[in-house]
Amino acid sequence: MLGWAGDLFAGCQAKAASLYIHVPFCFHKCHYCDFYSIVDTRDRQDAFTQRLVRELRALAPFAQRPLETIFVGGGTPSLLRVDLWREVLRVLAGEFDLSLMHDPSQGEFTVECNPETLTSELLDTLRAGGVSRVSIGAQSFHAQHLKTLERWHDPANVAKAVALARAAGIHRQSLDLIYAIPGQSIAELDADLDAALALETEHLSAYTLTYEPNTAMTARLKKGEFRKADEDLEADMFEHVLSRLRAAGLDRYEVSNFARPGAECRHNLAYWRQRNWLAAGPSASGHIDGHRWKNLPRLDDYLSRDRDGFAAITDHETPDPKRNLGEWIWTALRTREGLDAASVFARTEALSDAGIIAPRLRACIQRHRDARNLYDPSSDTPERIRLTDQGFLIADRIAVDFLHALD
Secondary structure (H helix, E strand, O other), X not given: OOEEHHHHOOOOOOOEOEEEEEEOEOOOOOOOOOOOOEOOOOOOHHHHHHHHHHHHHHHHHHEOOOOOEEEEEEOOXXXXXXXXXXXXXXXHHHHOOOHHHHOOOOOEEEEEEOOOOOOHHHHHHHHHOOOOEEEEEEEOOOHHHHHHHOOOOOOHHHHHHHHHHHHOOOOEEEEEEEEOOOOOOHHHHHXXXXXXXXXXXXXXXXXXXXXXXOOHHHHHHHOOOOOOOOHHHHHHHHHHHHHHHHHOOOEEEEOOEEEOOOOOOHHHHHHHOOOOEEEEOOOOEEEEOOEXXXXXXXXXXXXXXXXXXXXXXXXXXXXXHXXXXXXXXHHHHOEOOOEEHHHHHHHHOOOOOHHHHHHHHHHHHHHHHHOOOOEOOOOOOOXXXXXXXXXXXXXXXXXXXHHHHHO
């Protein structure tokens, strides 16, 4: 059922401290990617930017002042023309309070970048607009594995992109890696980690290759063009990534995310802590006061559907205490912070069937406390459940156990 973003804000009391912006343009669709992106043959960057700034102006009254985090993802945000970036940044500065963004110790403004599309002019423009952090998609430093992923960039350009960012004064950089690529060995993964660590970035996201429905990668797998990595090899790679990065001073703070102390991605932490965030651009997802929604994903729909600047939305979920509790449990268990049992039971009291649910949750917590290879007894309080390294291997399975307790 379709609706409008403006309608769901009417009854919301809180304002959002974070903003996500989705730029859908790519020069090539990577085969593993299930995010909304297009190779735009009709040159609609101008039309998109005009529509985006209308949406940003409509959303601004529902943003906290000052904003704490902004994240621009895609697609390939760095593919947007520099003059259009200047317009977006001008509107952001005029409509939102970006005062924290110019102090990296207080605010965080991240833009995802492809190493092939970064230029000094673009980075200087981003930095002048308050961007303090770039996330660069390396994925692998081996050309043959990039080809398997249908990821088109020269591995050598990753180092050049990092250097350009630093020269522009953007001193926070993150790299993305993918592992368990068909045909990849532990030695090749180790070489990728060597290359990433040599760049001395403060943050690294290392994702196991997943085969999402309706992606070219999954279609090729079904055709037998390659075989998935063996599960044992995938687990060995998962542990190897942790060992190498931890030894280099980047510790895991979420299943797939590693950072030096204090360099965690604050915007992603807002997601995992179930904070409020606004969403702009086609397919962008938002959350405020328990409402979840997604802007319509097609660019044509985004451009043509406009009510006072607000986007048409789909997949709107109204506040539901049990669903919200389950989502919070799921994301908390995936983080180094873990799950605070006292908070779980405080939230459970709001449920109509709390008398049934609470004993089930206590039993679930006890099961995982008894499994010492999964539960970290060194937690700062016995009321906090943090997974061990072995527990993170099956974090989703453990989370499902908790969700069954809510049924």
